[in-house]
Amino acid sequence: MPSLLPLRPPRPRISRRALLGGAAIAGAAGLLTAFADHLDADSLADTVPWQSSAGTTLTFLSENTAPTAAIAAHLEPFTELTGIRVRIVTLKLSALARRVARDIDSREGAYDVVYADPYLVLAPYASAFTDLREFEDDGAMPHLAGGFRDFIPTHLDAAGRFEDDTTVLALPYDCPTMVWQYRADLFTKHRARMADDLGFDPTPAENTTWEQYYAIARWFNDQTDEVRYGTGHQANRHDSLMCDFSNLLWSYGGDYFLDGSRVGRLGTQDPGTCQLRSAAAVEGAAFYQRLLKIADPGSRTWDWDGLGAAFRAGRIAMCPNWHEYAASNEAALPGKVGYARLPKGPVRSAGMYGGTGIAISNLVPARRRKAAWLFLNWATAPRTQLAVLASKVGGGTPTRGSVYAMPRVTAAERRPSPMPTMLSTRAVRQVWDPQNIGLRPKIPLWAECDTAIYDELSGMLAGDTSPAGAMRAAADRVDRITARGQADRP
Structure with missing residues (x-):
């Protein structure tokens, strides 16, 4: 009811x-x-x-x-x-x-x-x-x-x-909107040692790449017991998996359909052929598979809520997640969490809206x-x-x-903040720029396409298929769905 x-x-x-x-x-x-x-x-x-x-x-x-x-x-x-x-x-x-x-x-x-x-x-x-x-x-x-x-x-x-x-x-x-959420207290504490070991400043910045994110996650896995794992993800067989993967897909220059920016921004009845078979999409999927291998194993059981809870519990050092978790992060880890735009891939940074x-x-x-x-x-x-x-x-x-x-809102972007969601403002407003925003396809049958995508991604993460195989299978299913949609139009 x-x-x-x-x-x-x-x-x-x-x-x-x-x-x-x-x-x-x-x-x-x-x-x-x-x-x-x-x-x-x-x-x-x-x-x-x-x-x-x-x-x-x-x-x-x-x-x-x-x-x-x-x-x-x-x-x-x-x-x-x-x-x-x-x-x-x-x-x-x-x-x-x-x-x-x-x-x-x-x-x-x-x-x-x-x-x-x-x-x-x-x-x-x-x-x-x-x-x-x-x-x-x-x-x-x-x-x-x-x-x-x-x-x-x-x-x-x-x-x-x-x-x-x-x-x-x-x-x-x-x-x-999805942003990089990280334990700022741990990054500050270990910054010098991490920089020496990794060969770059680990502090999240405009030019931080996904490969550097991977290296930072491995460093936390291997060099400190303060968290169990360096990164966590929302990789359950669920809409959350599509959201998590899409950040990588876009950063590698892949997309779900041609002119993906317009298909996501304004939408269309007929998106054309699915582009997940592209080399860029396969490269993004291969990196995602590699990243999940070093992530907290719980990632494959978590959606955004499970991931948020794990981060607040001090289990992981960083994760991509919805910016509105800032309020609950601040309640559980006051003053210890930082926010940044997601890392860059070979083509751009992208955060799911x-x-x-x-x-x-x-x-x-x-x-x-x-x-x-x-x-x-x-x-x-x-x-x-x-x-x-x-x-x-x-x-x-x-x-x-x-x-x-508004002055009250501007002031709330700094601690102590009466509006803790605003602590993520700088990062999230960067993501809202047209070159950074990640927009899934706005098409009538997206719900079915979403299921096809996270089904195939889940099989890839389980080792049942390769990144190329997962992308090809997902594209085949999406094409069948959108073709049926066109056939059903009056």
Whole structure:
């Protein structure tokens, strides 16, 4: 059964976008103290447009994430401002995608606002969502503070658009991104000895390579007992394995499809032939296999949550993982963790982006869509994002550039930080640059392709096939899936 918020806070669970570990979603009841002023002052200069849908009750279907828990805990000011009540239904992401599919197939229009995962929801069902320019261009509706341009451009494209760069189908809502997380205390303690042994400064830097990462991991394996292993990975037979591997694939110059940047940024119905058979993809897979051989053996049983727990427990010295673990890292290892952009491969550095936007269903009547716009506007407003970031839930990372210029946010990038997620800001904002961001294909059948990829990678890590064999088998399966998708199109 879905949970209907507000109610007692949900227990933490495995989710790519939840702020995992510790009390990530616990304690939501007291997390916000003052939502009344979360909209920018100019947005409230005229409250009449905000009252245009008074008396409406909206239904918001969301994955169970920290931003949603934060907003659900204190909706009263939104209701006071607008006269709109919001019913929030939370589900696991896979169940949410199924629920959206049923709603669209039945044409019921049960959900006004939808957490539109780019790969499971937006790409397969893009036509079911409203172009948000309709409301931003409507002189009778409240406009976004800062407009669409205030959203980080790579977020707006990856989480908000499909196939063309003019329509906006969703507003960026969350933005987990993979970065290098490392025990800064151990790197500092052993820096001189590591540099002598390795022949380079081990401190994570712009030009650190994956080969150097490998050498650092081996050094920790062999030269110190303070951690059991130098590196750990999220290499369970799961979506996490595809995410972990993709960082290497892109860094070696490989990709899933031709023009992978555009396929990931804007998406497409027809991605063409899978490119995993390429020499670059095979080289990336071979390095990944070699890296996992020296990683903590637990890696093959961990997803992102298991990896995060192992890092916080002091079992490993470093790992690639979602940046939003910074809050739980700081709680477990205060002052001991550093963050950097992931290492470079032969071609570039790349870090997986996992953000999602919130969208308005076009199955609901026009009057309800207008009410839904008021909620989207409010839920993604800069001051609302600031409040979510500062919440005791763990803090959803802002998707608006203006939030990062706020003095409170800038100050929080240094310890002691009241917003520990911001300790990873420098690294994660580097990853969001177009040349560094890693974007999986935004295509309608990506969920099936994802399974094919991590199945074959898992077999490679188990020794059942070679890197070339795994890439070839994955490409064959992906091509069959996308060909079927083209045959099924009307």
